[in-house]
Amino acid sequence: MKFYIRMWWLFTRAALRTQLADSANAVLWASATLLGMLLEWATLWALFARFGSIPGWDFASSSMLFGLVRIAFGIAEMIGRGFDRFHHVIRKGDFDRMLLRPIPVAIQLSVAEFSRFGMIGAGAVAFIYGCSAAHVSLNLVSMVYLAAVISGGAALFYGLLMMQATLCFWTVDGIEVANAVVYGGQTAAQLPLDKLSRPLTFVFTYIFPLAIINWIPAKALLTGEITGLALAAPVIGWLFLGLGAIVWRMGVRAYTSTGS
Amino acid sequence: MTSAGIDVHSVSRTYKRTSGSLFQRKTTTVQALHDVSFQIPGGALIGCIGPNGAGKSTLVKILCGILKPDSGTVNVNGREPFSQRQEHVRHIGVVFGQRTQLWWDLPVSDTFELLRALYQVPGHRFKARQKLLVDRLGIGDVLQQRVRELSLGQRMRCELAAALLHEPDVLFLDEPTIGLDAEAKLAVRELLHWLQQSGDVTTILTTHDLQDIEAVADRVLVFGNGTILLNGALGDLRTAFGSTKLMRLVTDSPASHPAAMLLKRIGNEQTFSFDPSIIPAADLLAAFAAQAVIHDVEITDQSIDEIVARMYQHHRGAQS
Amino acid sequence: MRLLWLVFQMRMKRQLAYRTAAYAGIVTQVVFGLVLVAIFAAFYANGIKAPMTLPQVTTYIWLGQAFFAMTPYSVFPDAELREQIRDGSVATELLRPVDLHSLWMARTLASKLAPTALRCLPVIVVATLFAGMHLPPDIPSFLAWLLTTIGALVLISAFIVLMILTQFWTVAGDGLSRAVPGIAAATSGQLVPLALLPENIRVVFEWLPFSGMVDKPYAFWVGTRPVSDLPFVLGHQLLWTVVLVAAGRLILGRGLRRLTVTGG
Numbered sequence: 001m002k003f004y005i006r007m008w009w010l011f012t013r014a015a016l017r018t019q020l021a022d023s024a025n026a027v028l029w030a031s032a033t034l035l036g037m038l039l040e041w042a043t044l045w046a047l048f049a050r051f052g053s054i055p056g057w058d059f060a061s062s063s064m065l066f067g068l069v070r071i072a073f074g075i076a077e078m079i080g081r082g083f084d085r086f087h088h089v090i091r092k093g094d095f096d097r098m099l100l101r102p103i104p105v106a107i108q109l110s111v112a113e114f115s116r117f118g119m120i121g122a123g124a125v126a127f128i129y130g131c132s133a134a135h136v137s138l139n140l141v142s143m144v145y146l147a148a149v150i151s152g153g154a155a156l157f158y159g160l161l162m163m164q165a166t167l168c169f170w171t172v173d174g175i176e177v178a179n180a181v182v183y184g185g186q187t188a189a190q191l192p193l194d195k196l197s198r199p200l201t202f203v204f205t206y207i208f209p210l211a212i213i214n215w216i217p218a219k220a221l222l223t224g225e226i227t228g229l230a231l232a233a234p235v236i237g238w239l240f241l242g243l244g245a246i247v248w249r250m251g252v253r254a255y256t257s258t259g260s
Numbered sequence: 261m262t263s264a265g266i267d268v269h270s271v272s273r274t275y276k277r278t279s280g281s282l283f284q285r286k287t288t289t290v291q292a293l294h295d296v297s298f299q300i301p302g303g304a305l306i307g308c309i310g311p312n313g314a315g316k317s318t319l320v321k322i323l324c325g326i327l328k329p330d331s332g333t334v335n336v337n338g339r340e341p342f343s344q345r346q347e348h349v350r351h352i353g354v355v356f357g358q359r360t361q362l363w364w365d366l367p368v369s370d371t372f373e374l375l376r377a378l379y380q381v382p383g384h385r386f387k388a389r390q391k392l393l394v395d396r397l398g399i400g401d402v403l404q405q406r407v408r409e410l411s412l413g414q415r416m417r418c419e420l421a422a423a424l425l426h427e428p429d430v431l432f433l434d435e436p437t438i439g440l441d442a443e444a445k446l447a448v449r450e451l452l453h454w455l456q457q458s459g460d461v462t463t464i465l466t467t468h469d470l471q472d473i474e475a476v477a478d479r480v481l482v483f484g485n486g487t488i489l490l491n492g493a494l495g496d497l498r499t500a501f502g503s504t505k506l507m508r509l510v511t512d513s514p515a516s517h518p519a520a521m522l523l524k525r526i527g528n529e530q531t532f533s534f535d536p537s538i539i540p541a542a543d544l545l546a547a548f549a550a551q552a553v554i555h556d557v558e559i560t561d562q563s564i565d566e567i568v569a570r571m572y573q574h575h576r577g578a579q580s
Numbered sequence: 581m582r583l584l585w586l587v588f589q590m591r592m593k594r595q596l597a598y599r600t601a602a603y604a605g606i607v608t609q610v611v612f613g614l615v616l617v618a619i620f621a622a623f624y625a626n627g628i629k630a631p632m633t634l635p636q637v638t639t640y641i642w643l644g645q646a647f648f649a650m651t652p653y654s655v656f657p658d659a660e661l662r663e664q665i666r667d668g669s670v671a672t673e674l675l676r677p678v679d680l681h682s683l684w685m686a687r688t689l690a691s692k693l694a695p696t697a698l699r700c701l702p703v704i705v706v707a708t709l710f711a712g713m714h715l716p717p718d719i720p721s722f723l724a725w726l727l728t729t730i731g732a733l734v735l736i737s738a739f740i741v742l743m744i745l746t747q748f749w750t751v752a753g754d755g756l757s758r759a760v761p762g763i764a765a766a767t768s769g770q771l772v773p774l775a776l777l778p779e780n781i782r783v784v785f786e787w788l789p790f791s792g793m794v795d796k797p798y799a800f801w802v803g804t805r806p807v808s809d810l811p812f813v814l815g816h817q818l819l820w821t822v823v824l825v826a827a828g829r830l831i832l833g834r835g836l837r838r839l840t841v842t843g844g
Contacts (some may be wrong), residue, residue: 029756029759032756032759032760032763033759033762035759035762035763036759036760036761036762036763036765036766037762039762039763039766039767040762040765040766040771042766042781043766043771043772043777046772046776046777046778046781047623047772047776049778050628050630050776050778051623051624051626051628051630052626052628054622054623054625054626055622118759171600177601177604177605177608180605180608180609180612180648181608183653184608184612187612187771188612188615188616191615191616191619192619192622195618195619195622196614196615196618196619197614197618200611200614200615200618203611204615
């Protein structure tokens with residue numbers, strides 16, 4: 001295990017060195033990403049400015065949702081970019097190359113990428129604004145809970161990226177749809193999903209558990225009541241990652257026994 | 261060093277080709293390897309040749325552990341590659357001529373450092389090994405350069421060094437000389453020769469360049485349609501398929517003989533192929549001399565390339 | 581011209597083979613459409629008067645789902661081309677006796693049109709029958725929508741080719757292809773119809789190229805834009821197409837020169 005962590009760090013350091021070779025550019029584009037995110041946030045503001053708040057949700061609490069999702073997804077993308085662009089890895093034959101190295105492929109694909117800082121930064125700005133505007137009192141318990149929720153959210157998206165990558169073993173045909181789910185999911189997750197009809201709420205709570213990382217914990221932070229499903233939320237995120245890892249393993253196994 | 265070598269017994273492998281979408285797909289089965297068996301003693305250098313799609317790369321993938329055979333057993337220095345992949349790949353070195361295992365954006369020396377960590381080579385051992393390989397391959401000057409800036413020849417030498425740094429007991433080389441200039445080719449062959457002499461590494465070399473094989477291989481496996489057409493020394497190849505000779509004649513007028521096949525004619529120059537066991541060269545020449553005035557004559561063996569091409573043809577003929 | 585048409589057809593054929601993606605895409609878009617409609621319904625339940633009625637917003641959202649495959653941020657179509665540019669092997673394309681930019685435009689057009697053609701009708705039918713989408717108010721509005729949708733397709737293709745070309749500069753291109761989707765999504769109207777934004781922001785977004793890809797055509801269908809605006813909208817699309825194509829050609833020229841000088 002220690003060896004794997006060390007290897008991960010060495011790979012990551014090598015990758016970061018390349019990415020930061022042109023650091024002026026890297027910073028420039030991270031800021032452009034930040035700008036794009038803030039623009040998205042601004043459209044959310046425009047909606048609330050025009051229509052006022054809807055029962056249970058106002059701009060402040062929606063900003064919390066927006067921020068939570070971006071932070072979680074940004075972290076997942078930062079260390080899971082290899083899974084996100086896995087169809088390139090397969091198509092170029094690099095996957096065989098990875099199988100020939102004596103550490104799990106998942107570690108090789110988890111090499112970190114710097115450029116997602118813009119997204120995480122924008123998420124943090126929105127989230128902190130949301131918390132202060134909604135007068136969320138952050139004490140030790142809620143801080144710990146928040147950290148757990150963010151890790152659970154990142155785990156959820158990471159699991160999703162793994163499943164998306166697994167699809168590529170059979171077909172690149174579905175990659176676009178998987179992408180739409182991942183990115184569309186982000187957009188959907190910044191909205192209060194408890195305003196949906198019952199079947200949709202069910203889908204987003206239990207099948208594709210986006211609600212688990214957004215309005216359920218956000219609600220808990222707002223009300224200060226961290227109980228039930230809200231308490232379980234981070235765990236569910238991690239379970240989803242476990243599911244993703246199982247699916248991924250099956251995919252690798254199938255790839256080596258069926259070839260391509 | 262174990263002298264176990266490689267033991268492949270009755271290995272078969274099919275691919276399923278699917279076309280169409282998830283909902284309406286057609287599946288065709290392609291037999292990539294059919295009941296293939298052979299042994300390679302430890303430390304030997306074996307050349308694999310065969311037309312594209314004959315099963316060479318499937319075999320290499322199976323021996324590397326990244327593909328599982330449908331049936332049959334594989335043993336590489338006491339390991340079963342597929343079931344122990346992660347352990348197995350720690351002890352093998354692989355070079356794909358078309359792809360790089362070096363980190364594209366990093367200096368060569370950084371790549372070597374990463375590989376050292378990856379294969380957990382102890383520091384002093386690594387230093388000695390690296391120095392040895394760098395000297396042998398003459399890549400001391402390019403160690404600080406980024407991989408993307410290297411010429412193909414320099415890169416291939418670095419690839420070889422990278423594949424050998426962790427002292428693998430088996431080395432797989434897939435088209436290592438493809439696209440290289442004469443000098444780089446020679447450097448690769450010299451290294452292979454050295455490896456062969458040292459006898460520590462069992463090497464499998466797949467190539468389309470028969471000169472590679474002529475230069476270094478102990479033995480050759482000829483693949484065709486998923487089976488091994490020939491497993492033996494290069495000389496066997498000649499005796500099995502290369503019994504015919506070529507006769508080039510320059511005459512004042514066209515000549516012919518029923519036992520000699522005309523291959524080409526350019527002006528007064530004709531080239532025939534003939535089988536000396538049917539008609540000795542002297543008799544054939546006498547027959548031609550009776551028909552025309554001979555200005556020049558030359559009798560040669562067929563080149564290995566021609567023999568192999570004929571062998572593939574022969575095999576395909578037997579199939580259809 | 582014949583060659584471009586051939587390339588276009590080949591690309592279309594290839595994309596149309598991706599049936600699974602189309603089915604799954606339709607389902608995905610319907611689900612997200614339902615989510616968005618529900619959220620807007622919650623906003624409108626407040627009874628505030630807005631420049632668009634709820635049925636109009638609903639129709640707008642469904643158009644966004646039906647034509648999502650066409651938008652520049654759905655998925656970049658030409659992954660191979662991007663990689664080719666990155667590793668320099670695109671230099672071999674120079675050997676072809678064609679104008680590269682036009683060739684890539686043709687390819688991109690086809691790879692945007694094909695998935696859209698497969699998906700838009702089912703989504704529109706389902707949404708109209710079951711989910712409150714409305715048809716255009718009259719024939720002229722429909723025709724205006726159709727014309728500007730074609731204009732949007734060309735504009736989007738010009739934009740995508742430009743994005744692909746930035747790959748000549750690895751770091752910059754990478755950053756750009758990540759920074760742009762957010763900006764495009766926010767200013768095109770995909771997230772919120774531009775008519776619902778505050779007036780001063782709306783005016784700025786109207787002038788940017790992205791509104792010509794989404795909001796402007798949709799507004800004709802929804803009926804929030806009079807048909808008399810047609811020349812203005814087409815002019816906006818044409819102007820930006822010309823600008824993006826010119827920029828693309830400039831970058832292509834410089835990129836290739838850079839490639840041939842440094843030797844790939």
